[in-house]
Amino acid sequence: MSKQEDFVLRALEERDVRFVRLWFTDVLGSLKSVAVAPAELEGAFAEGIGFDGSAIEGFARIYESDMLALPDPSTFQILPWASEGPATARMFCDIVMPDGSPSYADPRNVLKRTLEKAGDKGFTFYTHPEIEFYLLDDAPQRGRVPVPVDRSGYFDHTAHSHGTDFRREAISVLEAMGISVEFSHHEAGPGQQEIDLRYADALSTADNIMTFRSVIREVALSQGIWATFMPKPFTKHPGSGMHTHVSLFEGDQNAFHEAGAEYQLSKVGRQFIAGILTHAKEITVVTNQWVNSYKRTMFGGEAPSHVCWGHNNRSAMVRVPMYKPNKGPSTRIELRTVDAACNPYLAFAVMLGAGLKGIEEDYDLPREAEDDVWSLSDRELEALGIEPLPKSLNEAIHVAESSELLADTLGEQVFDYFLRNKRKEWDDYRGQVSSYERDQMLPVI
Incomplete structure (x- = not known):
C-alpha cells in the first residue's frame, strides 16, 4: 500500500x-x-x-x-x-x-496519455482557467425564459447582491477542498459571474474544474438559486466561456519565455501557438462541443470567431498577455474560444496535442492580428488571411471527421463515439421547430 x-x-x-x-x-x-x-x-x-x-x-x-x-x-x-x-x-x-x-475511453486517461507524450519531450503542461457562469433565480422550466439573479454588469459592486454572497461562499468551499482561487468578480451579463482558478498542472486543473462545477451548483442550490455553465443561455447577453491560460515548463524553466525576444516569447511558445492555430478548426468540436456553443462564438459579443493570434488583443482567438518585467515564469498564452461547458480532460488534451504538433513539425507562426478582429469585414479578414472558425456544430463535426490529430489524441474509441454523439445532437437540434419560427410564421402564413 x-x-x-x-x-x-x-x-x-x-x-x-x-x-x-x-x-x-x-x-x-x-x-x-x-x-x-x-x-x-x-x-x-x-x-x-x-x-x-x-x-x-x-x-x-x-x-x-x-x-x-x-x-x-x-x-x-x-x-x-x-x-x-x-x-x-x-x-x-x-x-x-x-x-x-x-481504458482508452476514459477522458482522464486521454489527458494522461497526452501529458505523458509531453513529458517524454521534457515538458510539463500548466493551465489556468477563467470560468464564467450565470446565476438564475430558479431552476430551469420548459418553455420559461430564465431570469438572472441581478442586473449588475462587469466588475459591478452592489451591496447585499446575490452574486457577492454567492462568490464568497463558493470560494470558501473551493478553498476548503484545496482548490486555490485567484480572482472573482461579476461578469458583463446580468447574473453572470467569473471565478479564476490558480495555475496548476493540467490534470489537477481538469479535476478541479469538475469539482468546481459541483461546488457552484451545490452552493447555488443551498441559496435557493440555480447555476448554469450553458455557453449562451440568453440571446441578448454575453455567453459564458472558459478562457484558458497555458504554458509549458522544462523543469523549473518556463519554455515559453525567452528574455529579449519579441513579447518575451520563445521559439517553443511561438511553435505552440502555431500548432493551436493550424489545428484550431479541428479541435473546436471538443473545446466547443455543444450545439449552443456556436451561439456564443458566432453571436456572443466578445467571443472569438476567427483563427488568429495577437499580443494583448482580446479579439483574437489566441492572446499573448502583456509581459510582466522580471517575471519570466508568468509568460503564457491564452486560448479564448474554450467553453465553460466542455469536457476539460478532452479539451486540455487536444489543446496540448495541437501545440505539441506545432513544436514537433516546427510550424511557422503567421502574422499577428493587430486590429480589432470583430470590427473587420469579411473582405478585410480574407485579405489578412484570417479564416473563420466553424460556424456551427455541424461544420465543426465535418472538419473533425478527417482530423488525424484529433483521432490520434483522443484514441479511436473516444474519437468515434464523440463524433457519433455530436452528429446525433445536431440531427436532434435541426429537427426541432423553434419558438422563433412559430412567432415569425404562424401570424402570416
Missing part, C-alpha cells in the same frame, strides 16, 4: 468519514459517482470497483462492459457541503479494464 493510500485510510477514521464518493466522467464530461463504505476502500485501492461500462456514455459496448474504477488517493478531499451528519469524502478515479490496463 502506498503512503497516499495509507493517509486516506487513516483520514477516514480520524475524520469519521462514513461515505466515500468515487468520481469519474463520461466522454461528454458528465460527472459520475458511486458511493462506497470506508471498509471497502482498501479493496478498491487494490482491485478497483466494478461497474457496467456499457451504461456510461461512450465507455464500452455490451460485450466488453466490465470495467473498474480505480481511486486516485492524491485527489482525496472531504466534501464541505455534506457537513451535516457523518462526513462524506470524494476521490477521482482512473477507469481500467479487468486486466488492469487503462
Whole structure:
C-alpha cells in the first residue's frame, strides 16, 4: 500500500468519514459517482470497483462492459457541503479494464496519455482557467425564459447582491477542498459571474474544474438559486466561456519565455501557438462541443470567431498577455474560444496535442492580428488571411471527421463515439421547430 493510500485510510477514521464518493466522467464530461463504505476502500485501492461500462456514455459496448474504477488517493478531499451528519469524502478515479490496463475511453486517461507524450519531450503542461457562469433565480422550466439573479454588469459592486454572497461562499468551499482561487468578480451579463482558478498542472486543473462545477451548483442550490455553465443561455447577453491560460515548463524553466525576444516569447511558445492555430478548426468540436456553443462564438459579443493570434488583443482567438518585467515564469498564452461547458480532460488534451504538433513539425507562426478582429469585414479578414472558425456544430463535426490529430489524441474509441454523439445532437437540434419560427410564421402564413 502506498503512503497516499495509507493517509486516506487513516483520514477516514480520524475524520469519521462514513461515505466515500468515487468520481469519474463520461466522454461528454458528465460527472459520475458511486458511493462506497470506508471498509471497502482498501479493496478498491487494490482491485478497483466494478461497474457496467456499457451504461456510461461512450465507455464500452455490451460485450466488453466490465470495467473498474480505480481511486486516485492524491485527489482525496472531504466534501464541505455534506457537513451535516457523518462526513462524506470524494476521490477521482482512473477507469481500467479487468486486466488492469487503462481504458482508452476514459477522458482522464486521454489527458494522461497526452501529458505523458509531453513529458517524454521534457515538458510539463500548466493551465489556468477563467470560468464564467450565470446565476438564475430558479431552476430551469420548459418553455420559461430564465431570469438572472441581478442586473449588475462587469466588475459591478452592489451591496447585499446575490452574486457577492454567492462568490464568497463558493470560494470558501473551493478553498476548503484545496482548490486555490485567484480572482472573482461579476461578469458583463446580468447574473453572470467569473471565478479564476490558480495555475496548476493540467490534470489537477481538469479535476478541479469538475469539482468546481459541483461546488457552484451545490452552493447555488443551498441559496435557493440555480447555476448554469450553458455557453449562451440568453440571446441578448454575453455567453459564458472558459478562457484558458497555458504554458509549458522544462523543469523549473518556463519554455515559453525567452528574455529579449519579441513579447518575451520563445521559439517553443511561438511553435505552440502555431500548432493551436493550424489545428484550431479541428479541435473546436471538443473545446466547443455543444450545439449552443456556436451561439456564443458566432453571436456572443466578445467571443472569438476567427483563427488568429495577437499580443494583448482580446479579439483574437489566441492572446499573448502583456509581459510582466522580471517575471519570466508568468509568460503564457491564452486560448479564448474554450467553453465553460466542455469536457476539460478532452479539451486540455487536444489543446496540448495541437501545440505539441506545432513544436514537433516546427510550424511557422503567421502574422499577428493587430486590429480589432470583430470590427473587420469579411473582405478585410480574407485579405489578412484570417479564416473563420466553424460556424456551427455541424461544420465543426465535418472538419473533425478527417482530423488525424484529433483521432490520434483522443484514441479511436473516444474519437468515434464523440463524433457519433455530436452528429446525433445536431440531427436532434435541426429537427426541432423553434419558438422563433412559430412567432415569425404562424401570424402570416
